[in-house]
Amino acid sequence: MKRRLLPVVVFLSILTGLIAASHAYLYHRLVASPAWGPPWDRLGLGLFVGLALLAPATMVGARLTGRPASVWLAGLGYGWLGVLLMLLTALGVAETLRPALVTAWGEPATSQNLALAVLGLVGLATVWGVYRALGPPRVVRVPVVLPRLPPEATGFSLVQLSDVHIGPMLGRGFLERVVAAVNALDADAVVITGDLVDGSVERLREHVAPLADLRARHGVFFVTGNHEYYSGAPEWVAALEALGVTVLRNQHVPLGPIDLAGVDDFNAFGEGHGRDLEAALRGRDPGRPVVLLAHQPRQVVEAATHGVDLQLSGHTHGGQIFPWNFFVRLQQPYVAGLVDHEGTQLYTSRGTGYWGPPLRVAAPAEITLVELRSTS
Structure with a gap:
């Protein structure tokens, strides 16, 4: 002891x-x-x-x-x-x-x-x-060219939410406003790249209920972030699925012209949890473009070795408060925005909510509209 x-x-x-x-x-x-x-x-x-x-x-x-x-x-x-x-x-x-x-x-x-x-x-x-x-997250439009995307699929859209951090500071009212903003974008799919909550299902069930109102033609998808594991990841997986959210745990699903894959967080822990990109991509048609949901940007290093076309991540909050963005670089290779990493494109969201201090200096909150385009 x-x-x-x-x-x-x-x-x-x-x-x-x-x-x-x-x-x-x-x-x-x-x-x-x-x-x-x-x-x-x-x-x-x-x-x-x-x-x-x-x-x-x-x-x-x-x-x-x-x-x-x-x-x-x-x-x-x-x-x-x-x-x-x-x-x-x-x-x-x-x-x-x-x-x-x-x-x-x-x-x-x-x-x-x-x-x-x-x-x-x-x-x-x-x-x-x-x-x-405390103000509304801005909508950031991010056009991404995928060479393997069929020309007729140009315009296929994904709305990304990340790091909403429903918990001690942000509650149901904030999430209701986010859901309304997302639905107004009329996207093909909604993806949530982790750190949705800071607290147990018992404490926050009422506050995440508005997720059931999210609307997209191909559904709503989620992968775990590190904060889910601090808050009871197995319970949250079950709670989100009960709200109609598809939780991708080292698996993929066909989604219109693309495959959408998702892996557990880089720091996942607990029995039956842990990232496994090979399992997530196993059995899919290698000729189709694949978009990977992975909470932390550093997971792109492995994604690039597996031919992933695009990875969507969060975790960094874009630094959230200057000069924290410089310290984030000690852990993550990228802090925010769209980059190319050895042939795999990576978009890192600055986050939809905030964690800790209710401050965002030089790192505005965002709802990201990813618009896929073909090279043709």
Whole structure:
């Protein structure tokens, strides 16, 4: 028992240390160094102590309170984490300018001017980020040329949803608006490339019910993302199928002029779960174009070795908050948009919802309309 608890204790200790150090640094650069004087010094100290306690309070409280209270608590707590990241980034840039400015302006003028500039810039980014996160996802039209697509099939369309993250922050109302927007596009098929939910079927069944209203000529299809495995993947597979959604688990189906294949998430776990691209493609006509649904962009490396024409992915959120897009590249080969990887085209959605901070800075949410075209 002690051995099992040790990694948890170590992780929580490191996390607590990072949170404390980050807030101490913010207090130093935004309050102490500028020497604003009373009462701002005491107010600033109290504010940053309170904000340092907000993150752990959110992680615990969001699970214990009812939904209306948990939404507000999650919004404040996760929102502050996003603002914290932007403040630390902006202050890091400011540190590179500080020596030259101190020579020109002296102190505390330099610290005061830099603090005001950082607070102003991050404040504007926060307002814009909240607006982009809470507003309606934009429709992004993505034409994709598939050499093996018959000329008469040009115009075959797939609407892609990804990373909706129904859970502590986004609920039934948001999904109803997304469903209405998707149905207005009158697509041939709707595909959901994972991370639909953040929570158990028991807690979120009512909130995902609008999926039953999705309409497309060839149906609605889904593959698991990593967050489904944190939320009870077997139960969610059954719940989605009960809503009329076809869950592709290492299998393919003929869909008009294409084959649509889907695999479990790259990090799938549990008995009977795990990605298997060979099984997903087994038995299909190799002369037909195949579109693969795979949650993580890095799965394109394997897809390219199997002659997949197009892979649709999500997972990255396009970075969601600058500068997180740079860190995403440490794990994923691609962050957003359409690319060609060794002959296999990959489209990575920026996501339809958001995860964690209700902010989207330089990475707007999207509903993707993929329009297939022939070379002829």
